[in-house]
Amino acid sequence: MPRFAPIPPESLTPDQRAIHDHIDSVYNTASGSSPPFTMKDHTGALLGPFPMMIHAPFFGTAWFDHIMTVSSHPALEPRARELAILAVGAHYHCPYELYAHKRVALLPALGMSQTQVTDASEGKVPDGLSPAEQVAYEFAMEMLNSKGPVAKPHYDHAVALLGKESVLILMQLVGVYSFVCLMLNGAATEVPE
Template identity: 35%
Template sequence: MSRYPPIPPSSLTMEQHHAYDEASEICSGVFGHKFLYKDEDGAFIGPFAPLLHTPSLVDPFFKLVVELGKLPGLPAPAREIAILATGTRFKSKYELYAHERVATSTSLAAAQIESIKSGKKPFGDDALDEQGEVAFDVAIELSHKHGPMTDANWKRAEQAFGKEGTAALIQYVGVYAYTCVLLNGVDAPVPEGESY
């Protein structure tokens, strides 16, 4: 059970209810039915449950998520590789659960996703393409070490994605590092009956 348990819609304050309605609309449009973000009572779970305890942050959080999705230059498989690689650094159960399901809607194979979730870059027959390898390496470096990204990875990212795509990659790692910290701080579980 999360340290900030899901709040049933009937128990929300007026401010929380406004945030809930806005978040529901955005989640439906951005995530669809790829993973569970509400429980059987309609209460938000995952990172969205603790956000409702700070309702003034719901709007900025979702604006960031929506705008992040509009950034050019980073293909969906590379984006999901970066998100999953970041999740492995923080061992964030819910993040890995949710984005494993999102990643399956891209061109990534199940074996590649499993390898990334375990913190290992896929190799051999399951090796990633060049963009995937760069996304993995950059996400692992940024989420694991202190200090600036190496020039080598910067140049690889610029070559693979251009300046815009590299900026998007860095933003994704940063936003999902924040999301993982939020999830781990509240000990957000994987939905009942689901695995990660």
């Protein structure tokens, strides 16, 4: 039994329905009518981290909108972004996050190989990355594994390859997806069949 069960649209309160419809609309705009991972069940109820947002409508859509803003910011290239997200999922051993973002990373537009995606999702730097992609993955892992500030040489190297704005977006991305993974793991969110 899910800790925060998906709620079919016809059973939502008006506040919950507003959040459901907002998430659904934004995702349809971002990924079209067929996202690379299952985000709804057979009743139309949202899956993944979304039931937690719907069960707590007092959060509104702020958390979701922040995630979407950071994860679509053009300062970070799509491959670097997905590599960083996979680093976060690997760090937290988060089944749903890895399920969803391995599928995103394998989209033809990103051109990542199955081996690269598997390595990244297991916490290993994949072969065949550009220098910028490699530093994005390594910097994300450094953030996740540091018990304090990221070492200055690692930060300086990331800024030299990515630029300061992109490193800031990368830091935000690691932060928001860490929050997502913690929520998903706390809720023991299952991967869809």
